[in-house]
Amino acid sequence: MTSDFLSACSAIVGSDFVLTKESEQYPYLTDWRQRYLGKALAVLLPQSTEEVARLVQLCALHQIACVPQGGNTGLVLGSIPDQSGNAVVISLKRMNRVLAVDVSNNTMTVEVGCLLADVQTAAAAQDRLFPLSLASEGSCTIGGNLSTNAGGTAVLRYGNTRELCLGLEVVTAQGEVWNGLRGLRKDNTGYDLRDLFIGAEGTLGIITAAVLKLFPQPRAQITAFAALDNADAALDLLRLCQHALGPTLTAFELISDFSLQLVLKHFPQLQHPFVGNYHYYALLEISDHESETHAIALMEQVLEQAINDGHAVNAVCATSISQSHSLWKLRESISEAQAREGKNIKHDISIPVSQIPQFIYVTDAELAIAFPGCQIVCFGHMGDGNLHYNVSAPAGSSDADFILQQPAINRIVHDQVHQFKGSISAEHGLGMLKRDEIKLYKSELEMAMMRAIKTALDPQNLMNPGKVL
Structure with a gap:
């Protein structure tokens, strides 16, 4: 057989x-x-x-x-x-063609094996922007981005992958092809089948192509790095930036000092933006459609006000593309630096933005009591409430022994996430790793509705079984 x-x-x-x-x-x-x-x-x-x-x-x-x-x-x-x-x-990696670009409609139709970086490049060739941006964009595909509803660094302005997709082509569990490749921003004709498949991690069908939203290329993108005394200051700075910069604020990333020190240790070619160390940092980026001069003036004005108001202790604004890339490299190298340092216990969580500082303080303290000396690698997309709150072994201890504590550490972190009305998966999905964990935090009714959808669309349970549910 x-x-x-x-x-x-x-x-x-x-x-x-x-x-x-x-x-x-x-x-x-x-x-x-x-x-x-x-x-x-x-x-x-x-x-x-x-x-x-x-x-x-x-x-x-x-x-x-x-x-x-x-x-x-x-x-x-x-x-x-x-x-x-x-x-x-x-x-699906061989299915990597750009099928169509409609500049006037600001859409691009692609097969799902296209690398995210290649989609960005194809959009730029038409003087358009596809704003989804991830550290893995050189190797992740659009299909994976859609299946996990990936977020990345620009969610604050443009939304996650679900918001960047207008239509899908899907092979159902029965091997039929649903052609929903419609480039419409308004289509109020019943259940939104597209949104069922986005974020479903391949458990309901196989996405084979997608219509993606494009945007006009900004005339300028300005990056800055701000030094902060604590996480509360990060929230204050975010409020100031949102008020002063409005929709030009594209990214607001939080980076703990320990995260930055790991990067500088394992990537010595990168430079610290400041002479001294601070407890936290914020990486900000604005996208401006007027001019580079206007964008720089906006950023400098906000940073000056932040320092005067006590929200930031120090700040530096990139004055060239290479400086901007260097600042982003500090942020994008954190995961790789962690991997080089040793094994760690990862948490991809979302918390209401207003509660992030308190979550950090409370959870840091609980972990310090339960696992003395453990080291917290806290960074992420604070602008949209998504933290990567990772826990590493105490200095000098065994990684292998520490990893055995993962269930207990997960319980502390995820219980706090639940207390703060958050989610234990913000952008990575559930997969096999969090499939059972989610049952502790979703209601039985919610789980039953998800199972009903799975059964209706995949009654033989042949689509990525054992994932999500």
């Missing part, structure tokens, strides 16, 4: 694109942090929506589960199979 199935797969995509050797499969079976290794009957690499549909039909016929995969940069084990070896991975 297995050989017949694999032969039929080869007839659809070609034998070169049905990977069965362990060495060929390995990159598709391990997660980005290389902490988990799944198994697969095969890795399949279709090149068209028609091929995806035929593969899904074949899987339904043979009762074989499908695990859709994009760039495999996720952090919650959502895009790799379990260890049973009974599923196939359907990698």
Whole structure:
């Protein structure tokens, strides 16, 4: 039966694109942090929506589960199979074409295997902006961004991936193709099927193409780095920036001093923006459609007021593109610096923006009591309430022993998130890693409604089973 199935797969995509050797499969079976290794009957690499549909039909016929995969940069084990070896991975990376650009409608239609960076470049070639921006943009794909409803650094102004998508093409669990590639900003004709598939992590169907929103290219983007005494000052600075800068404020990132020190330790070619160290920092960016001169004046005026009002202790404004890139590199290198330092326990959480300082103080204190010496790597998109609140082992202790404490540490962090009316997953999704954890914080009614949707659209439970639910 297995050989017949694999032969039929080869007839659809070609034998070169049905990977069965362990060495060929390995990159598709391990997660980005290389902490988990799944198994697969095969890795399949279709090149068209028609091929995806035929593969899904074949899987339904043979009762074989499908695990859709994009760039495999996720952090919650959502895009790799379990260890049973009974599923196939359907990698969409060969489906990487830009299908159409409608400059007047400010839309771009792409296949989901397109790298995020390539979509940004294609938009820029038409003097347009696709604003989704992530540290992994050189390797993550649009399909993965849609499946996890990725956020990134520009959510404050442009929204997350759901807000940046107008239409989808989806292969259903039955192998049918729903063509919803409509570039409409208003379409009030019933249930919003598009939003069901965005953020569903491939558990309801396989997204194969999307219509994305584009925006006019700003005339100037100005970046600044502000030094802060504490997290409360960050909230005060954010309020000031929102009042003074309005919609020009594109990004507001919070960085703890410990996070910055990790980056400087592991990336010595990068420079500290200031002579001394401070408790927290804010990375700000504005996008201006008037002129660079106007943007710089706006930023300098806000920073001067922030220092005069005591919201910031020091600040530096980038005066060139290279300086701006250097400041962003400090922020974007935090995750890699953590990985080089050792294992850590990651939390991708969202909290009401107004409650972020209090959450940090309370949770820091609880962890310090329960796990003396543990080190908090706190950074993230404060402008939209998304923190990456990661916990590292005490200096000189064993990473392996510390990782065994993950359930207890998760309980402290996630219980506090719940107390502050937040979410235990802001932009990474649930995948396999948080599938059971979410049951502690969602009501049974909410879980039942999610299960009902899953059953209705995927009654055989062949679409990425064991993820989300």
